[in-house]
Amino acid sequence: MRPTNFPPLSRSRHFNAMENVNVAELVERLGSDEDAVRKMAVFKLQSNIGDPSFADLFIAEGGLTRLRYLTLHASGNTLAYSLTSFARLLDVDKGWECVDEELVERIVELIVTHPLVNILRGAMSICVSVVSHPHSGDRNSPQPDMFGFRALKPAIAIYPQFLEMLVSRLSSADHALCANALQLINSLMRDSITYDSEAEWPKFIQRLQDLGVIRAVYVLMQDSALQDLAHPLLEFQSLTKVLLRKWKEIPLNQEKAEHRRALKGIHLASTKSVDDGNAIAGGNVNAEKEKKEKGEDTKRSKKHHPEKWRRLGFETESPTAEFYGVGFLGMMDLADYVRSHQDEFQKMLLEQSSKPSRQRCPIARASLAVTSILYEHFEVDKSDMDDSKNYMLMDSRVSLDRLFRPLLLHWTRLHVAGLQAFFRLWKATAAEMDDLDKLVELVRILIESVVGGAARTKEVHDVEEELAGFEYQRLRELQMELLELTYEDAWGQHLSQVREELQHEALQFVKEQRTRCLLRGAWFSIEKDVAASGAGGGGRNAQFVQLSHNRRYLHFGTFNRDDYGYDGRRVPELDALPEKIDLSTVSSVVSNISTETSSSTTARQPATKITIHGYSSTSEKHSRQPSTTRERSGTGAGAGTEIILLTLRPSSHSEASEWLDGLLMLLNQQPITAETSKLIDLVGNYGLKIRLLNVRFDDATFAGEVPVVPSRKGLDEDYFYDVCGGV
Known part of the structure; x- marks a missing residue:
């Protein structure tokens, strides 16, 4: 039985059972002329608006218009509570009809210009909801297309420092603000990757990288308070895999201007080493100058080197097909190396040109191989949801160091370090072209050992130094250990029997x-x-x-x-x-x-x-x-x-x-x-290693498959059987 001093329950006189908040009165207080009254009302609102039923009543009482007004015009704590309330309202998928260009511009302005952390948090949360909202929009919204990254672009045009300020917030001492900023960056990246054209999203990603987002997130991943930022950091790591996967899935196509420019850049960087080598061999710089003045250089430039691409380490003179396995990602890695280490690249080409073709280090194929090794090592093809599931299932205190891979963010540096390790091993082993696969396998083991064994807090330059200084003999020992373990798994009892025989x-x-x-x-x-x-x-x-x-x-x-x-x-x-x-x-x-x-x-x-x-x-x-x-x-x-x-x-x-x-x-x-x-x-171990090195892994009892019995069609009875040799 309800006490008589309580008014009857109705839409206009509804009481929240938990907070005893009168919705109609609360809405009325939001429109008060006194800031103190408005501040107390919106303070109560932020703790209740996350309840969908309360949100429906709030909107029905006309509260949404007043909340939008406070979001646009309030200041101080009143503004902070208003932003938090509006963000929580959008989280329960309410209030989208009030999201328009004016509101978005106000939010972007606050992110760029306002110094207070509690205001920035709410503004970024609203931005995340706007960017993450499905592009179909709300049918009841007067502006159904005001969602996604494109909803922010008019405001960013007014405040072009938006992205720069956003990345700078990643260095804030406030972990909640860092998490909000990174969450917004993740939303912008995901929306751009998903909906922007192939020509647009790479530019946006490059813009973020130029602003230092990689370094900022890398520092956060190594921080001791990683657990406070775990979810947005994990999402950024997953998005990095998405980017790598998209670049790999783009086939190299010389009809595309960007792809053509990348290949041309590699070729032009290589021609300098050829010209230098010819100048050294001819010893007549003046003669070259005279040829240029007479126009002979123009004729020479039009006539390509007969091994234009093969001398760079490609297998044929049509390199496009050789990028099939790694796509435009492999092209980017090779181009980045040539651009950032041009002197080393040219010097190596010059050194290799004096050797017989079978002894020349295939620079291009080595680069593509290292890209493929890194791609497999970081499990880039793994679904971006798998990491999140693992994080939820595993004890976070134990799993964080294994789940987060900060070195993934320094993909380009690892590629260069892996490629340089390949060059070093090629020289140290006096390898020839037939040894290419063996060298690739050694580099794979090297990366698995050094990069895979690196702690979460290990700096990338320490990893680079370890890759550069890893001893060949130690690498061979690792290879033999892994080889033995591989055959142990494949052959099990058979290998144990061989080991016992060799021990005897x-x-x-x-x-x-x-x-x-x-x-x-x-x-x-x-x-x-x-x-x-x-x-x-x-x-x-x-x-x-x-x-x-x-x-x-x-x-x-x-x-x-x-x-x-x-x-x-x-x-x-x-x-x-x-x-x-x-x-x-x-x-x-x-x-x-x-x-x-x-x-x-x-x-x-x-x-x-x-x-x-x-x-x-x-x-x-x-x-x-x-x-x-x-x-x-x-x-x-x-x-x-x-x-x-x-x-x-x-x-x-x-x-x-x-x-x-x-x-x-x-x-x-x-x-x-x-x-x-x-x-x-x-003696026993050497015997085992010699046997393992002389047996292919594929020979392991047909890998569980029964061999096909050959057909006798077309055979007659004109044959004999040799007891020693067979049929």
Whole structure:
């Protein structure tokens, strides 16, 4: 039951349930002669006008006319609240009948001339709504075409500094104002790209770029408060992709004046290097001058160089078709490089002209390849809505660094840096024309590594320096890692099997290498000399140990150093070695050699020692060595008391690794030193890389497709089958 002191509900006496705002009274206050009353009324209005039902009642009460009047004539906070109210009214798609040329001009004027942030925000919001409104317009509007970018053009003609002021607002300390300004720039760009002619929208985009919009947005993308500007920044990034995609989709056409001028500019820049080269070769500048004076130069200029385009790196003398994959975007990138690095371009052409054709770096094709690499790297073909969806789905605290790609905005600089990296690799590898695809793949890996691995806050000049200084050897290592991962994904179990086979082959290879060291023999210090004079040994006698040719016995003997030379150049004959150990009686080989680190660890130990344990045979000569035994299960003939059969004291860590692991592998045990393990891995990995480099990726089990069975149509029975060769 409604209280009796409340007036009956009607259109003229409606109360908002949440704010208890009387619409009719509010509208009446908007027309008050007192500014304070108007200011309070419009202040309340801005918090309620976003409700569509409230907006309908407000318009029905005649409030729209009064709000428009305040928007045109008010000042201070009253104006700020009016602009905010009008912007929110347009957001709910109401009030379009009041949008006319006078209102738009007022909004543009405020954006250009007014310094207050709260007024600028509202004005920019209204502008965004006007530009973003569908071009069909409202049928009830007296001016249905007052929407889109063209609605602003008459006002911009009066205030030509509009775009400049708009871009300057991107540097404001107020993040909300930055967001409003960028949102308006995005709306202008999208409308121009969508509705302007092919001749007009590139000019507008170029105008924005000249005003510094790229640098301003790049700085905002690197800012720590990125989340406050996430949506307009993400839209600008998406629009950048839209632009790149549109340029790529425009086929190069020499019938178009702009395209013809771009090609001509590249050609003219190249002719200077030819003239300079001819002048240097001829050595007669005066003669050239005389020819020009006589008109001979005119005839020469009309007769084109027989390789006018091929010498620039195109494949044919009809370059238009070679832009098919990258369109006018590839033409722009090549033209930008030639224009901004003309001296480098001409110098390189001059250098290449002295080389055989197969060794000349194809500058043009390299440029087109880098454009294509960047296009794929930044996923330009990806829908501009995908980034927004990802942003909504992902945790913003984690996703921002991965979602935003500030380097995309510096496309031209990355293209130049990638192209220069291509030139550097071409020279470093002494590449020839047949190597073009391999070089392109290296540049692709380079860009994926450097540009793809760059943090959001990394400056573009640091990326350029890294691209310029990336070592070729490191790049090749990356290539092999990626190649292995690629085949791992494609072949899975097959590649694992190949790796296991190669690891086994590597083990056998190293086993043979270690065994050959034992077959060659080596000198070792005698234990008593080591004890007397230190780890290096200082006695005159030394022990020579050698494996027998049948690999069953270990022969050894003690000799005077002076007789054979301790440097290892002269060694005793195998028959001259008086003692031997039957390897079938050896139970174990132990050592104090480190199994983890290199010689630096061994150097801290007093002496490197390899001890061969075994079981005594019928001969008593081995029992002369002192026993420091422990019970073991034997691998030789019978069990018994284990004794030390022989002690070796290698002079270096490498020699210790060779002998310790060589003996272990002869006993069919696994090697244990880090040096041997590293060698096995090295041999196995090289074997795998060699196999990968000699197999095309397309060979991977037909990539899941069954090969077509050839038809027997037209065949007779006149054939034979060779067991070795097939049909």
